[in-house]
Amino acid sequence: MSLSELTDVLTSLPGLGPRQARRVVEYLLRKDSAYRERLAALIAGARLEVSECTRCFRFDAPSASGLCRTCADGSRDASLLMVVEHDVDIDAIEAALTYRGYYFVLGGLLNLVKQRKDKILRTRELLERITPEVREVICALAATPEGDYTAKELMTQIRAARPGVAVSVLGRGLSVGAELEYADPETLRSALKNRG
Amino acid sequence: MSLSELTDVLTSLPGLGPRQARRVVEYLLRKDSAYRERLAALIAGARLEVSECTRCFRFDAPSASGLCRTCADGSRDASLLMVVEHDVDIDAIEAALTYRGYYFVLGGLLNLVKQRKDKILRTRELLERITPEVREVICALAATPEGDYTAKELMTQIRAARPGVAVSVLGRGLSVGAELEYADPETLRSALKNRG
Amino acid sequence: MSLSELTDVLTSLPGLGPRQARRVVEYLLRKDSAYRERLAALIAGARLEVSECTRCFRFDAPSASGLCRTCADGSRDASLLMVVEHDVDIDAIEAALTYRGYYFVLGGLLNLVKQRKDKILRTRELLERITPEVREVICALAATPEGDYTAKELMTQIRAARPGVAVSVLGRGLSVGAELEYADPETLRSALKNRG
Amino acid sequence: MSLSELTDVLTSLPGLGPRQARRVVEYLLRKDSAYRERLAALIAGARLEVSECTRCFRFDAPSASGLCRTCADGSRDASLLMVVEHDVDIDAIEAALTYRGYYFVLGGLLNLVKQRKDKILRTRELLERITPEVREVICALAATPEGDYTAKELMTQIRAARPGVAVSVLGRGLSVGAELEYADPETLRSALKNRG
Numbered sequence: 001m002s003l004s005e006l007t008d009v010l011t012s013l014p015g016l017g018p019r020q021a022r023r024v025v026e027y028l029l030r031k032d033s034a035y036r037e038r039l040a041a042l043i044a045g046a047r048l049e050v051s052e053c054t055r056c057f058r059f060d061a062p063s064a065s066g067l068c069r070t071c072a073d074g075s076r077d078a079s080l081l082m083v084v085e086h087d088v089d090i091d092a093i094e095a096a097l098t099y100r101g102y103y104f105v106l107g108g109l110l111n112l113v114k115q116r117k118d119k120i121l122r123t124r125e126l127l128e129r130i131t132p133e134v135r136e137v138i139c140a141l142a143a144t145p146e147g148d149y150t151a152k153e154l155m156t157q158i159r160a161a162r163p164g165v166a167v168s169v170l171g172r173g174l175s176v177g178a179e180l181e182y183a184d185p186e187t188l189r190s191a192l193k194n195r196g
Numbered sequence: 197m198s199l200s201e202l203t204d205v206l207t208s209l210p211g212l213g214p215r216q217a218r219r220v221v222e223y224l225l226r227k228d229s230a231y232r233e234r235l236a237a238l239i240a241g242a243r244l245e246v247s248e249c250t251r252c253f254r255f256d257a258p259s260a261s262g263l264c265r266t267c268a269d270g271s272r273d274a275s276l277l278m279v280v281e282h283d284v285d286i287d288a289i290e291a292a293l294t295y296r297g298y299y300f301v302l303g304g305l306l307n308l309v310k311q312r313k314d315k316i317l318r319t320r321e322l323l324e325r326i327t328p329e330v331r332e333v334i335c336a337l338a339a340t341p342e343g344d345y346t347a348k349e350l351m352t353q354i355r356a357a358r359p360g361v362a363v364s365v366l367g368r369g370l371s372v373g374a375e376l377e378y379a380d381p382e383t384l385r386s387a388l389k390n391r392g
Numbered sequence: 393m394s395l396s397e398l399t400d401v402l403t404s405l406p407g408l409g410p411r412q413a414r415r416v417v418e419y420l421l422r423k424d425s426a427y428r429e430r431l432a433a434l435i436a437g438a439r440l441e442v443s444e445c446t447r448c449f450r451f452d453a454p455s456a457s458g459l460c461r462t463c464a465d466g467s468r469d470a471s472l473l474m475v476v477e478h479d480v481d482i483d484a485i486e487a488a489l490t491y492r493g494y495y496f497v498l499g500g501l502l503n504l505v506k507q508r509k510d511k512i513l514r515t516r517e518l519l520e521r522i523t524p525e526v527r528e529v530i531c532a533l534a535a536t537p538e539g540d541y542t543a544k545e546l547m548t549q550i551r552a553a554r555p556g557v558a559v560s561v562l563g564r565g566l567s568v569g570a571e572l573e574y575a576d577p578e579t580l581r582s583a584l585k586n587r588g
Numbered sequence: 589m590s591l592s593e594l595t596d597v598l599t600s601l602p603g604l605g606p607r608q609a610r611r612v613v614e615y616l617l618r619k620d621s622a623y624r625e626r627l628a629a630l631i632a633g634a635r636l637e638v639s640e641c642t643r644c645f646r647f648d649a650p651s652a653s654g655l656c657r658t659c660a661d662g663s664r665d666a667s668l669l670m671v672v673e674h675d676v677d678i679d680a681i682e683a684a685l686t687y688r689g690y691y692f693v694l695g696g697l698l699n700l701v702k703q704r705k706d707k708i709l710r711t712r713e714l715l716e717r718i719t720p721e722v723r724e725v726i727c728a729l730a731a732t733p734e735g736d737y738t739a740k741e742l743m744t745q746i747r748a749a750r751p752g753v754a755v756s757v758l759g760r761g762l763s764v765g766a767e768l769e770y771a772d773p774e775t776l777r778s779a780l781k782n783r784g
C-alpha cells in the first residue's frame with residue numbers, strides 16, 4: 001500500500017521519526033483533497049521557483065545572472081569567503097549583522113565513520129571558487145567532531161591548492177549563559193586564548 | 197514566492213515548527229525532481245488508497261463492505277466498543293494484545309477553552325454506533341484535562357441516549373517506572389482503588 | 393585533609409554528586425562558625441528528637457507508648473497494612489486522603505543484581521507485624537523492576553507464613569497527563585483491566 | 589521540633605530543594621549515631637583544617653606564609669591575575685592546563701536587580717591585589733547577565749585605579765557541540781571575531 005511508502009518517505013525527512021510521520025499521514029488523510037493537492041503541487045514545483053546559485057550553491061529566487069542575492073551584491077568584501085554546511089547557516093550569520101564577505105554552501109560534512117551514499121560535499125567546487133581575490137577562507141562549520149574533521153580536511157586541501165590563502169575556523173569560547181565551573185577544558189582554553 | 201507558502205504549510209503539520217519546516221524545504225530542494233514528484237504523488241493520492249471505515253471512521257485499505265479490517269472481523273466481542281481519539285491509538289491498544297472488542301475513532305477532544313473551527317468530533321455518529329448489542333462503551337481518551345472533560349461529556353450523552361449501556365474510562369494508576377514519593381494524589385487514589 | 397572526607401561523606405548523601413558536594417563545602421566554609429556549629433548540632437542531635445516507631449519503624453516524635461502518631465491512632469482500620477519503602481511515601485499516601493489503614497516501613501528494596509551491604513529490609517519484622525487482625529497487606533512499592541521484584545518476594549513469603557492474608561499491589565494505569573499513543577503495553581493492559 | 593529546623597538548613601544549602609532535604613534527613617536518621625557524629629564533627633571543624641589565602645582568598649590547607657599553594661608558587665607568571673567567582677572555578681581553569689598566572693576569588697557577582705545582604709564581593713581587596721607587577725587582569729566570570737555586569741563594573745574601577753593595567757574578559761564563541769544554525773547572534777559575532 002502506498003500509505004506505508006508515504007510514511008517511509010516522510011520518515012526520511014530531516015527531524016521526522018516514524019511516529020511523527022504516522023501522525024502527519026493521519027493528519028493529511030483528515031484534510032480535504034484540495035489541501036493535499038496544494039501541498040503536493042508546492043512540493044513538486046519547489047525547484048521551479050528557486051535556482052541554485054552558480055557560485056555559492058545556495059538556493060534563491062532565479063536571476064538572469066544565475067547568482068543569488070548575496071553573490072550578485074558587488075559591494076561585499078570579495079577577500080573573505082565563508083564556508084557553511086547549509087543554506088540556513090547563512091541566515092544565522094546574516095542575522096548577526098557583522099559579516100560582509102561572501103559564502104559557499106558545502107552541502108554536508110565529512111562523516112567520521114562511513115560515507116553515506118547520498119552525501120553532498122562540494123570540495124572540488126570550493127577549490128574552484130577560491131579565486132585570486134579571496135584572501136581568507138573561514139570554515140564556519142558546527143563545533144562537533146564531524147564539523148572539526150571536515151574543517152581540518154578542507155584546511156589541508158585549501159593550503160595545498162591555494163598556498164597563499166589564509167584558512168580560519170570560528171572561535172570557540174564560553175557561549176552566552178555558560179558558567180565556568182561547567183565548561184569543558186577545550187572551551188576554557190579557547191576562551192582564555194580569545195580573551196580581549 | 198511559493199517556497200514560503202510550502203514552509204507555511206509544512207509548519208502547519210503536526211509536530212513541525214518553522215525551523216524544522218525550513219530544514220525540510222532545503223532537504224527537498226537538494227533531492228532530485230523524481231524524489232519530489234514521488235512524494236507529491238503519494239500525498240495527492242493518499243486518500244485514493246484508503247477508505248474511511250463507515251462504522252468506526254478509521255482509515256484502512258478499501259474493501260467492498262466499506263469496513264476496516266477490525267470492523268469486518270466478526271469474531272471480535274460486539275458487546276464492547278472503545279472510543280479513541282486517533283487512529284494511532286488503535287495501534288497502541290492492539291499492541292497490548294488484550295482487547296477483543298470494537299473501536300470508534302472520535303477524531304478529536306472537546307476543548308476546555310474554546311472550540312477550534314476545524315475540530316472533528318463525531319459525537320452524533322458515536323451515539324448511532326451504539327447498537328443494542330453494545331453493552332459497554334470504554335472511553336479510552338488521554339489522561340489530560342481535555343480527555344477527562346470529553347469523557348465526562350460523552351458519558352452524559354451516552355447515558356441519556358442509551359440508558360442500559362455501561363460507560364467506563366481507562367484506569368489510572370502508577371505508570372511503569374513511577375515512584376510513590378513523586379506520584380500525584382489522584383494517581384495514588386486510583387492506584388489504591390485499583391490494587392489487586 | 394578532613395575537607396576531602398567531608399566532601400566524600402556529603403557525596404554519599406542521597407541526591408548529591410561530587411560537584412554539588414564541593415559547592416556545599418565551599419558554601420559551608422564561607423558561612424560563619426555559628427552556622428556550621430548549628431548545622432553540626434542539628435545533625436548530631438537529630439535522633440534525640442525522634443523515635444523509631446516500634447510497630448511500623450517510621451520516625452516520629454517520641455511518645456510514652458513507643459508508637460508513632462498513626463500506629464497510636466486506634467480509629468484506623470486494623471485489617472489493612474500498607475508496606476512502603478520510605479517514611480516519605482507515607483506522607484504521599486496520607487496526602488491522597490483516602491487510605492485509613494496502618495503502615496509498615498520496609499526500609500529498602502531488594503536489589504536485582506547484588507545486595508548492597510548497608511541495605512535495610514525488614515522482612516522478618518513485617519511478618520511479625522502481620523497479626524491476626526490484618527486481613528490484607530498492600531505492597532505500595534515503586535513501579536520499578538526492583539519494586540516489582542521486592543513485592544513478588546514479599547507476596548511469596550507472606551502467603552507461606554500467613555496463608556489467610558490477602559496480598560495486593562497498587563494498580564497500574566495511565567498516570568495523570570498520559571496520552572494513549574505513548575503508553576507502554578503493560579500500562580495499557582492494566583488501564584483496560586482497571587477501567588471503571 | 590529541631591528536625592524541621594534541620595530540614596530548613598539543609599534546604600538552604602546550594603542545590604538542595606525541600607524534597608531532597610527531607611530525603612537527606614531520613615537518610616541521616618537511618619544511619620547510626622557514629623555516622624551522624626562524624627559528619628557533624630567534619631562540618632563543625634571544616635574551617636579549622638583550611639585557611640583562607642591572604643592574597644587570593646581561596647581556601648586551602650593552612651601554611652606558615654598564610655598563602656595557598658598557587659599564591660606560594662613563585663614560578664607562575666606574576667603579570668597575569670585572573671578574577672574568578674568561586675574556588676571551584678580555579679579547579680576548572682587548572683584542569684584546562686593552560687593558564688600560568690595567579691588567581692583572585694571575588695566571592696560573588698553583582699546582582700542586577702538588588703543587592704543580597706550576605707553577598708561577598710571583594711572589590712576593594714582586588715584593587716589592593718593589583719600590584720605594579722600585574723600587567724593584565726582577566727575577568728573570568730560567568731557568561732551571564734550578572735557576570736557581564738560585574739566584569740563591566742570591575743573594568744571601570746580597575747581602569748580608574750590602575751590606568752596602566754590591561755583588563756580582559758574570556759572570549760565568547762561556539763562552545764563544543766554547538767551548531768551554527770542554533771547559535772545566538774552575539775555568540776556568532778564573537779566566534780567570527782575570534783576566528784583563527
